[in-house]
Amino acid sequence: MIKFLFVDIDGTLTETISGETFKQNPQDVKVIEGADKAVTHYHNNGWTIIGVSNQGGCSSINPKTGKYYKELTDAIAEMQFTMQLIPELLSVYFCPDFEGRECWKILQLSASNVSQELPQFVGTYRKPDPGMILHNLESCLVEVGEAWMVGDRPEDEQCATNAGINFCPANVWRDRFRPGVFEHQITPGQLKFLEGIDYGRLEQ
Numbered sequence: 001m002i003k004f005l006f007v008d009i010d011g012t013l014t015e016t017i018s019g020e021t022f023k024q025n026p027q028d029v030k031v032i033e034g035a036d037k038a039v040t041h042y043h044n045n046g047w048t049i050i051g052v053s054n055q056g057g058c059s060s061i062n063p064k065t066g067k068y069y070k071e072l073t074d075a076i077a078e079m080q081f082t083m084q085l086i087p088e089l090l091s092v093y094f095c096p097d098f099e100g101r102e103c104w105k106i107l108q109l110s111a112s113n114v115s116q117e118l119p120q121f122v123g124t125y126r127k128p129d130p131g132m133i134l135h136n137l138e139s140c141l142v143e144v145g146e147a148w149m150v151g152d153r154p155e156d157e158q159c160a161t162n163a164g165i166n167f168c169p170a171n172v173w174r175d176r177f178r179p180g181v182f183e184h185q186i187t188p189g190q191l192k193f194l195e196g197i198d199y200g201r202l203e204q
Contacts, residue, residue, distance in 0.1 A: 001145035005042050006133055006160075008151035009053040009092065012170040013039070014082055022057050022069045026077035031085050034174030041177060043088035051079070051092035051106075052132040054155070058096035072096055072104075079106040093132040100126035103135060128155040130163035137163075148193055168193055 007013055013035045018024045043049055057070035070078075079092040083106070092106040093114075103125040105114045115122055118138055124131030137144055149160035152170035160167035172184045176194045186194070 001143045002140060003047045003145050004147040005047040005049045006052050006149045007049060008156050008170065009051050009082060011152040012150060013086060023078055026074050026081050029078065029081055029085065032174060034178040036086060037177035038173055039086055039088045048090055049088055050136055051089050053092065053094040054127050055094045055096045056098060059098055076106060076111045080108055083108050095125040095132065098126060100124050100129050100131060103132055128158035128162060130159055133159065133163040133165065
């Protein structure tokens, strides 16, 4: 039985070094404080960690240059560099278009368009649609025991809801592994996810 942790990339695991909204080059990436420790914790506790990301910059024209904000090759290189920074990521899936037609699977040494492997999900790959998550779950050859999504935007939470899996906000997830006082209000399910404590059992 496998446990899946699906994690948004931009704003959840990484941010730009430059401070710009779009990464200026594939190495304009740094890990957000707490994210690396969180990923390591879940990896060491047997979770399979998959990145899921919308990469709309591949389909958006920069009016100043007349070119896409991000070329597909740059998005692939960026995800592979992210996997170098966070090697616990098994793979990253991203959707480069606004219609949710394409899904790319990124490994550290390869990249492939997997959209047609499961054609029933074509058109649902862009979050908040659940295609990237469902593609992974459908492709899994063993029974899925538990699945969570971590993200920083409303479409991440809606994606988790649409996929029928649990959700934890990125700041809550990261702050669990930062120094200082943890001051978030969380659900019993999130408490169990973050701490391994079953709140319901404590009340019995």
